[in-house]
Amino acid sequence: MSSLTNKRIILGVSGSISAYKSPDIVRRLQDLGAEVRVILTAGGAKFITELSLQAISKNKVHNNLWDKDAELSMGHIELAKWADLILIAPASANTIANIANGKACDLLTSVILASTAKLMIAPAMNQQMYQANALQTNLDILISRQVSIIQPESGVQACGDTGLGRLPESSDIANQVAKQFETTQLSGKNVLVTVGATIEPIDPVRYISNHSSGKMGMALVDRCIEMGAKVTCIYANISIPLNDKALNIQTLSADQMHESVMSHINQQQIFIAVAAVSDYRVKNLSNQKIKKSSDNLILELIPNKDILADVCKLNKKPLCIGFAAETQNILENAQIKLKNKASDVIILNDVSSDEIGFNSDKNQVIFISQNQQQNIAKNSKIKIADNILKIFIKEFL
Ligand SMILES: Cc1cc2nc3c(=O)[nH]c(=O)nc-3n(C[C@H](O)[C@H](O)[C@H](O)COP(=O)(O)O)c2cc1C
Incomplete structure (x- = not known):
């Protein structure tokens, strides 16, 4: 329709x-x-x-x-x-x-x-x-x-x-x-995209995060909207503009992002987990700024919930695309992620190179599903987003 x-x-x-x-x-x-x-x-x-x-x-x-x-x-x-x-x-x-x-x-x-x-x-x-x-x-x-x-x-x-x-x-x-707008291949689909880098507080002024700029996630948000989808964008710590045609929800930590995703996932047909979510958080969060001293400071980290894995475990699970940022044994690690998390697709992102991946306007990825493995050549993130979605639509929709 x-x-x-x-x-x-x-x-x-x-x-x-x-x-x-x-x-x-x-x-x-x-x-x-x-x-x-x-x-x-x-x-x-x-x-x-x-x-x-x-x-x-x-x-x-x-x-x-x-x-x-x-x-x-x-x-x-x-x-x-x-x-x-x-x-x-x-x-x-x-x-x-x-x-x-x-x-x-x-x-x-x-x-x-x-x-x-x-x-x-x-x-x-x-x-x-x-x-x-x-x-x-x-x-x-x-x-x-x-x-x-x-x-x-x-x-x-x-x-x-x-x-x-x-x-x-x-x-x-x-x-x-x-x-007039009928070329839209995602018409009528609800898509949830996580974007950006979560922040794990240490004390009121310090935190643990990562280099994700949110550019790849926003490129996917933009392309999904152009393809006719109704997009929910759950983001953390980005400094690039949001798309005002999406329902934009701000979060901070991995825990908050997990909670927000879980409360919006029921209405979604497609989930795209692009945000770089911290695997760990600080166990004993300090309410006051930690004072400098000459002693070593040991932070104990405890694992965060795995958003993609938890969405994939749902009874009424949406089609899931997860991103895997790897620096070594990249193919092997991505295959393991595909299997362990039961995601439909893993997009493998080799972030060891400065020219692509985190913070760059360009990217180069590998699309991995149970049935195929396709290299998507180096290009602008909006073109990469377009290619990912085209391959995904062909295989799954
Ligand atoms: C009762 C009445 C009905 C009219 N119906 C039409 C009509 O159906 N189509 C049309 O092109 N002009 C119709 N007109 C003429 C326009 O209303 C008129 O040309 C007007 O200046 C158009 O203004 P607009 O183009 O700025 O809206 C009608 C005029 C009257 C008095």
Whole structure:
């Protein structure tokens, strides 16, 4: 089934009598997982109220290019950048003419000019208006600019005429929008990714951690989202930006990360354990800063729970991908991990080289499952993430 999970849609509502159907279009887009913001033209506002659209979209309705508060931070440019797709439904003959002529005469047309997002329009008007040469020429111009036209339906119209020009059913419109994003191979899947490096406190100012930057984990979060998954990102100690389309949960220690993973794992179909989790923690955590002295200081470390192994032991276990950072006997150790933890996949990361692995923007890994072992050549972490997911999807989904 098509999905709009993680997709941000601007719905432009212009001055057609069928604008009364626009709250239902918002609903159908939301049903498919989209976040919807509405731009209402002056014409559109004659047929449907801002309040109805605001209540249904759960977002402020934008209707004024000259909004002083919004323009303090260039509101129309922000909106243009926010959208993955702009849908105008219904699209009036007047708005179609304005877009075809590159006008920026109101908020909707200005946002369209300022956006690189895909544009779809659903013309809706009297059958004679729809047949008019001027309207058809404007549609041809838009088609030549890769604008998708949602074809109107034929039937009895509000004015009493019969013919082509009716707005299609809201669910048909929403499905046609979703089709634009259909390459998404993880649509409808919930994916939990752990990212970063856990921190094990010694005292209030000192801790034990590791060199993981979180870049490989975030690359996987980003790619899963682009592939249509609903992602939960449980992270610790990262200084790179989070993806605001994921549900982001901050943790600190291995224990906290374990607890957070376990409380979110039931809803997941896929678990990707990328975080570098500390194997040990300090047994006797000091509440006060440990004072310097000339004596040796001995810290007793006790093992942490193994998050990947515990997830793999669950009765209703998701498909699991674990990362193994190794510096010696790398293949042998990764095979042992695959078996002992009962993970579906282990991604072997040789972190002995400075050029790849921890903190670097590049990586080079080996994909290991029971059925295969594939080298994934050195590349940017986003490409590595893409390759890992493609191999995984081919074998398991
Ligand atoms: C009662 C009424 C119904 C209208 N219905 C339509 C319509 O279905 N489609 C259309 O293109 N224009 C229709 N119009 C004309 C537009 O509302 C008008 O061109 C308006 O300026 C469009 O503004 P906008 O493109 O900024 O939204 C209608 C006008 C009236 C008074």
